[in-house]
Amino acid sequence: MYTFTYHKASSLADAATKLGAAADGKLLAGGQTLIAAMKLRLAAPSDLVDLGAIAELRGIKVDGGNLVIGAMTTHAAVAASADVRGKIPALAHLAEGIGDRMVRNVGTLGGSVANNDPAADYPAALVGLGATVITQKRRIAADDFFRGMYETALEAGEIITGVSFPIPKRAGYVKFPNPASRYAIVGVFVSEGSTGVRVAVTGAGPSVFRVPSMEKALSASFSAEALKSVAVDASALNGDMHASAEYRAHLVSVIARRAVEQALGR
Amino acid sequence: MAVSLSLTVNGKPVTASVEARTLLVDFLREHLNLTGTHVGCDTAQCGACTVHLDGKAVKACNLLALQAQGSKVVTIEGVSPADGTLHPMQAAFREHHGLQCGFCTPGMVMSAIDFVGVNAVPTETQVREALDGNLCRCTGYHNIVQSVIAGAKAMRGTP
Numbered sequence: 001m002y003t004f005t006y007h008k009a010s011s012l013a014d015a016a017t018k019l020g021a022a023a024d025g026k027l028l029a030g031g032q033t034l035i036a037a038m039k040l041r042l043a044a045p046s047d048l049v050d051l052g053a054i055a056e057l058r059g060i061k062v063d064g065g066n067l068v069i070g071a072m073t074t075h076a077a078v079a080a081s082a083d084v085r086g087k088i089p090a091l092a093h094l095a096e097g098i099g100d101r102m103v104r105n106v107g108t109l110g111g112s113v114a115n116n117d118p119a120a121d122y123p124a125a126l127v128g129l130g131a132t133v134i135t136q137k138r139r140i141a142a143d144d145f146f147r148g149m150y151e152t153a154l155e156a157g158e159i160i161t162g163v164s165f166p167i168p169k170r171a172g173y174v175k176f177p178n179p180a181s182r183y184a185i186v187g188v189f190v191s192e193g194s195t196g197v198r199v200a201v202t203g204a205g206p207s208v209f210r211v212p213s214m215e216k217a218l219s220a221s222f223s224a225e226a227l228k229s230v231a232v233d234a235s236a237l238n239g240d241m242h243a244s245a246e247y248r249a250h251l252v253s254v255i256a257r258r259a260v261e262q263a264l265g266r
Numbered sequence: 267m268a269v270s271l272s273l274t275v276n277g278k279p280v281t282a283s284v285e286a287r288t289l290l291v292d293f294l295r296e297h298l299n300l301t302g303t304h305v306g307c308d309t310a311q312c313g314a315c316t317v318h319l320d321g322k323a324v325k326a327c328n329l330l331a332l333q334a335q336g337s338k339v340v341t342i343e344g345v346s347p348a349d350g351t352l353h354p355m356q357a358a359f360r361e362h363h364g365l366q367c368g369f370c371t372p373g374m375v376m377s378a379i380d381f382v383g384v385n386a387v388p389t390e391t392q393v394r395e396a397l398d399g400n401l402c403r404c405t406g407y408h409n410i411v412q413s414v415i416a417g418a419k420a421m422r423g424t425p
Contacts, residue, residue, distance in 0.1 A: 006269055006286035006332055028333075035289075035328050036310055048286070052333060076322070100399025101377065102313060105322040106329065180311075182398070 001035075002044045008053055012136055012159065015049050020157050022047035027159060029072060029111030032103050057110070057161060060084060065167050065194070067091070068134075071110025071160045075099070078109065088129070090171035090189070090263065094121050097175060099182055110160040113145075116152050116207060118238070119183035121175065123208035128189025128200035129171065132164045139164075149206040168193035170222075172262030174255050175203070178242055185243050186251040190214075190259045192222055199256060204237050204248045214256055222264070224257040273334050275300070276344030284331050291315045291326035294341055302342035302372050306401070313400035316373035317341050323380035325399070342372035345379060354420035355379050355413075364413030366404035374400050374410055382418040390415065 005022070009015035019025045025047035028034060037043040051057060057072035060081045067087050069078060078084055078095035085092045098104055098112075098121050112122040113133060126133070126142035133140045135158045145153045154160070168191040175187030184203030191198050199214040217226045234249035243251070268283045275298060282297055294300045294317065303326055306314030310328035317326045318340040345353040352360065355375050365371040374397065381396040382388065388396065393414045394407075402410060 001287045003267070003285065003287050005267055006330070008332070008335065028330075031330065031333065032310065032328060035330065038287075039289075039308070048330075050333065100313070101381065101396055102316055102323050102325045102399045103310065103328075105319075106324050 001038045002041060004038075004045055005047045007047060007049045009049050009051055010053060012054060012056065012161065015051055015054065015159060016136060016157060018047070018049045019159070022049070025049055027051055027114070029108040029114070030074065030106040031111070032099065032107035033111065033115050033117065051110075051159075062087060062167075063164070067165045067167055068162055069109055069165070070162045071113075072108050073110075075104035075107050075109070075112075076101070079104065087167045088165060088171060090173045090191070091125055091129070091165065093262075094125050094173040094189070097121065097177070097182070109163060113163065114152060114154060114160055116146055116150050117183070118149050118206055118208075119178075119185070119187075119203040121173075121184060121187055121202065124184075124187050124189040124200045124202035125165070125173065126163060126200075127208050127210060128173070128198050129165050129168060129191050130193070130195055130198055131166065133160060134162045134164060135160055143210075146208050151207070166193055166195070170263040170265075172259040172264075174258040174262055176251055176255055186248055186255050188252060188256045188259045190218065190256065190263055192218070192263070197222065201252055201256075204252055206236075206238065211252070211256070218260065222260065224260045224264075227253065227257050227260065269332060271331055271335060273336060274338045276340055286330070286332060288331045289327055290317070290319075290324075290329040290331045290334055290339070293331035294326060294339070300341050300343050304369055304372055306369065306373075311399075311401065312370065312373070313377060313397075314370050314373040316376040316400065318376060318380060321380075321383075323377050340376075342376060345375070353379070355382070355417035358417030358420055359410075359413040362409055362413040362416055364406070364410045366402075366406045370400060370402045370404075374402070374414075378414040378417060379421075382414070382421055386418060386422055388415065388418055 023046045026045040028050045171191035175184040187202040197218040232249040234245040237245040239245035304314035306312035315326040
């Protein structure tokens with residue numbers, strides 16, 4: 001790892017100031033991706049601003065029809081939360097399947113969302129539930145937030161403070177994990193809520209995406225059978241040593257049906 | 267750039283000056299000579315470096331030492347009483363032949379103690395899922411799982 005200057009932020013405002021003053025600064029949330037990337041010299045920031053001591057960025061609360069989760073809340077805390085398990089069990093299930101126990105004890109919601117790894121789990125939940133990313137400056141709809149591979153709508157100096165998830169009528173998340181890394185080869189999040197049906201896919205493309213043809217079919221009939229005749233175009237999907245684009249397209253259909261079954265409690 | 271670091275390791279307060287890029291596992295091994303915590307893969311996959319940070323199992327190769335500022339860290343050296351007797355989980359690993367070469371064992375034991383703390387009566391399937399982040403290259407998983415179930419029982423205090 002190349003050397004860098006370390007800063008511990010005492011508050012959100014302090015973090016913004018320190019990040020703004022750095023030549024090529026990065027925020028350190030849990031660091032479960034960033035530290036590994038720095039060790040491999042894939043990332044070499046001049047400064048790290050550690051958000052670990054900012055209590056206001058942690059926590060889970062029910063706010064009317066929404067579940068609001070602080071950016072520095074760990075995957076383990078989301079998975080264990082009675083509020084999350086009660087209001088959006090599919091979200092708790094998703095958090096429980098990220099990485100392994102030790103990674104979940106440190107890795108955070110905000111870090112995962114800001115990194116926007118093409119195979120990360122959380123982007124599927126945000127888009128699949130129609131969530132809103134909250135920063136210290138504004139609120140960004142999930143549909144507008146994830147822009148492409150490792151690219152988001154965040155501007156320089158912008159810090160995610162939390163995510164607001166609308167509580168759906170029902171939702172499901174199933175992933176086909178890479179057996180070594182546990183990242184999604186394909187993961188599908190489906191939900192039915194006040195704004196309709198959403199289907200979000202992670203792992204299959206350069207970034208999380210919705211499948212309008214599946215959403216239409218499920219709006220007519222929220223059942224696995226409704227998806228049987230909906231094919232997914234492989235041309236824009238990822239192909240690599242783990243799975244070809246055609247295989248991923250097939251998996252999207254299979255996994256989406258399983259996610260619907262899970263949402264229906266079957 | 268050296269930064270001041272203060273934390274508690276195995277119940278003792280520690281203060282040191284470290285380079286910002288020092289990993290927690292290197293701090294424990296190189297600065298404090300606590301070499302029971304192992305470096306297996308150094309890529310946060312194998313879990314040989316597992317320690318407890320404020321009571322939760324973490325991979326010490328994937329954290330900066332500075333992320334443990336003000337925290338309580340417990341390593342494998344800190345789980346057994348000062349008289350040299352083994353922690354019940356360590357004793358269970360010995361009793362059930364839960365180690366072959368022993369390299370992964372400190373991480374396995376630290377993971378298992380953390381897991382049993384939240385699930386005192388785990389099933390075999392739950393133990394296998396919980397140890398997802400700990401790799402044994404001797405592939406002695408069967409006896410490791412049996413050891414964790416026995417260790418859990420011993421930690422509950424039931425004969």
